[in-house]
Amino acid sequence: MSSRLTRGLLSALAIVIALVWVFPVYWMVNSAFLPTAILQSFIPTFFPVKGTFSNFAGAVADGSFFSALGMSVAVTLTVVVFCIVFAFLAAVAISRFRFRGRRSFVIAVLVVQMLPAEGLFIAQYKMVSSVHLLDSVIGVSVIYIAAVVPFTIWMLRGFVAGVPADLEEAAMVDGLSRFGAFMRITFPLLAPGLVASGVYAFLQAWNEFTVALVLLPSESAQTLPLWLRGFVQASATRETDWGQVMAASTLVAVPVIIFFLIVQGRLTSGLVSGAVKG
């Protein structure tokens, strides 16, 4: 078999696999636009030719979507802001200074990063409920920040280390203070890193389900993932209205898909950079 033919066949295979992989995403959007009457047929409809927006209208009709959206935005903003500030300071400390306790701190950060929410949520529930912060933005945000800050520190550490300290020193020779040199030279170069870590924190907080399920028991304090689950359950008590459920699901997914496409490259390289470099 000639190598061009092999390449052609493999390319065809790659495209078939791509279609299979993207199918669930397509199916969500497709079903979201199909009217209920069509979805109730036992033969699936593969293209939304008679598409409608009524499912989206139905999904947001009772207003609970908007209150969940508000909660998600409040929690996510809190987590992103605090995470970036805390992680930035810590990243500067571990990549610009050598100090006693540095190694222990780095190990602690790496270990905490691996701890599963599923192994701690009972204790976190107990702690948050004992200070009466269940169903509050603060309670869930504290846990999220603690869960996200380790990886963010690690990500930013790479960015800070990537800006040569020589640049700062040159600026100091030219008469700037150490702090001034850092703010004028290094900080602007870190912008992409700060954006990437911010988006990472956004994704984690926006998508999180486990901790939210435990710490936000009231319907009035739900974030979007909890709202979506509740919406599915409410719909299932009657005949599940898959069109509305898929519309709801699409509404939750769209902001994530957009932000994810922005941050993706940085994310993989952060997780496996050590391995790739050997």
Add this chain to the structure above:
Amino acid sequence: MSTVSNARRGIRVPLLLIVPAIAILVLGMGYPMVWQVVTSFQEYGLPQQFGKPAPFVFLDNYITLATDSQLWLVVAKSLAFCLVTAFLTLGIGTALALLMSSVTKTARLVLQVALLLAWSMPVVSAMTVWIWLFDRRRGAINYLLDMIPGVNMNRFDWLSTPLTFLLVASIIVVWMSVPFVAFSVYAGLTQVSDEVMEAAQLDGANGWQRFWGIILPMIRPVISIVLLLQLIWDLRVFTQIKLLQDAGSKSGEFDLLGTYIYKLGTSAQDFGMASAVSILVLGITVALSWFYIRSLLKEDEA
């Protein structure tokens, strides 16, 4: 890295810089962790929820665990689920990465965009659409399988038996995790130099030999790290199982470790036992992660 003024400024600046991070970690992770270790040695059930003091029972919870056959069944199922899912993810992800590196630019781009879209789905949205796909009566999967001659999947209820339930969970987790593996391994593959590959081809090595002899040894570090991360992530899988239970059955046969702990803590209100099982999960995770953490530490010192 040089740090000119460290000696002069003393060590106070870096310590001040890490104080906020340490404070939040102690509050959000450290304190619950300590509470959990302590509670795992206590009897902490319903009466304690209402303020009764919790008596120390030392290893009683752990002894109960060790002798609880139901728990061992859950542990065994979780481990089996984790191993099968992680290795499937790794195998498929590596295959797709190799595919990416041997197809035309357009085909590669199409595949990468498809994987990115799947990767970016929030887990709850993804679960919702998969449950719809596997729906007993109107799901697209039963419909498509039913079209194969000789296969009768009409109204087949995937979520009704533990085996098919876990199969569905595994398919979904593989679907969600393969993109990360494929992109990571592909990043590793791009570092294998073309000259080496051409030299091997000139020496008469066939594709299979080139894979085992050259490519695999060179991407082994990436492979071992993504495998490890998959093992850790698949052991603690909770959201997927919980949401599948919403759609199917909540009975104990369908539990893995995550939902098992959740039920101990919420329905049974037995925080002592829930803590002990949590410690078990944390222990396994930290033991598994140690290799990963060590490799990151090496990077830090480099």
